[in-house]
Amino acid sequence: SQKIEQNSEALNIQEGKTATLTCNYTNYSPAYLQWYRQDPGRGPVFLLLIRENEKEKRKERLKVTFDTTLKQSLFHITASQPADSATYLCALDTIYGQNFVFGPGTRLSVLP
Amino acid sequence: DGGITQSPKYLFRKEGQNVTLSCEQNLNHDAMYWYRQDPGQGLRLIYYSQIVNDFQKGDIAEGYSVSREKKESFPLTVTSAQKNPTAFYLCASSIQDSINQPQHFGDGTRLSIL
Numbered sequence: 001s002q003k004i005e006q007n008s009e010a011l012n013i014q015e016g017k018t019a020t021l022t023c024n025y026t027n028y029s030p031a032y033l034q035w036y037r038q039d040p041g042r043g044p045v046f047l048l049l050i051r052e053n054e055k056e057k058r059k060e061r062l063k064v065t066f067d068t069t070l071k072q073s074l075f076h077i078t079a080s081q082p083a084d085s086a087t088y089l090c091a092l093d094t095i096y097g098q099n100f101v102f103g104p105g106t107r108l109s110v111l112p
Numbered sequence: 113d114g115g116i117t118q119s120p121k122y123l124f125r126k127e128g129q130n131v132t133l134s135c136e137q138n139l140n141h142d143a144m145y146w147y148r149q150d151p152g153q154g155l156r157l158i159y160y161s162q163i164v165n166d167f168q169k170g171d172i173a174e175g176y177s178v179s180r181e182k183k184e185s186f187p188l189t190v191t192s193a194q195k196n197p198t199a200f201y202l203c204a205s206s207i208q209d210s211i212n213q214p215q216h217f218g219d220g221t222r223l224s225i226l
Contacts, residue, residue, distance in 0.1 A: 004154065032212050043116075043202050043217030044155075051212070089154065093211035100211070102147075102154035 002027040006103040019080045021106045023073040023090035030092035033066055033073050038087045080110045114139045118203050118218035124226045133188045133221045135203035144186040145204040198224050
């Protein structure tokens with residue numbers, strides 16, 4: 001069956017460290033993968049998009065990798081700050097009648 | 113300032129009642145979407161529209177209906193046929209219904225049953 005999983009429901013890290021979030025998928029062949037940030041009671045906000053032929057994408061302190069062999073994307077936040085605390089969602093495209101399918105999200109807490 | 117406005121922020125439904133959630137965008141986007149978010153689950157697509165006067169069912173369309181009479185508006189009706197409507201509902205739009213376009217989201221409507 002098709003599945004999209006994010007490494008853990010919650011992740012706690014110390015301020016200044018690098019946070020690494022994982023998105024794994026099964027029985028999809030996405031051409032694109034996106035990452036969003038969602039704060040409590042708010043809608044998701046788009047962060048980054050990576051294509052299947054791109055290994056890595058960067059934006060300021062954010063870095064995304066996409067490994068179609070491992071069927072995995074990693075999302076890194078370097079020099080993390082308490083303001084980075086939020087839920088992070090991955091989303092990938094699918095040919096099965098949907099535009100996107102979203103993972104359940106990982107709730108990141110950056111501790112001062 | 114361009115964006116997506118969802119209203120109301122909180123909504124309560126009585127048994128047997130239909131309720132309508134509003135979604136308006138001033139981004140001039142062609143495509144609009146409705147998602148449902150439940151705790152611990154990803155967003156699930158209810159309906160989407162690529163153009164005015166046209167819309168398609170998503171994965172969980174049963175018990176819901178939509179209309180797209182204007183480009184900027186995409187209201188969602190939760191009918192009495194939807195037996196478990198308590199959830200956080202999110203509306204989104206994108207420049208076009210293309211998988212390489214980011215989606216812009218509103219801040220949601222939280223629906224509860226009285």
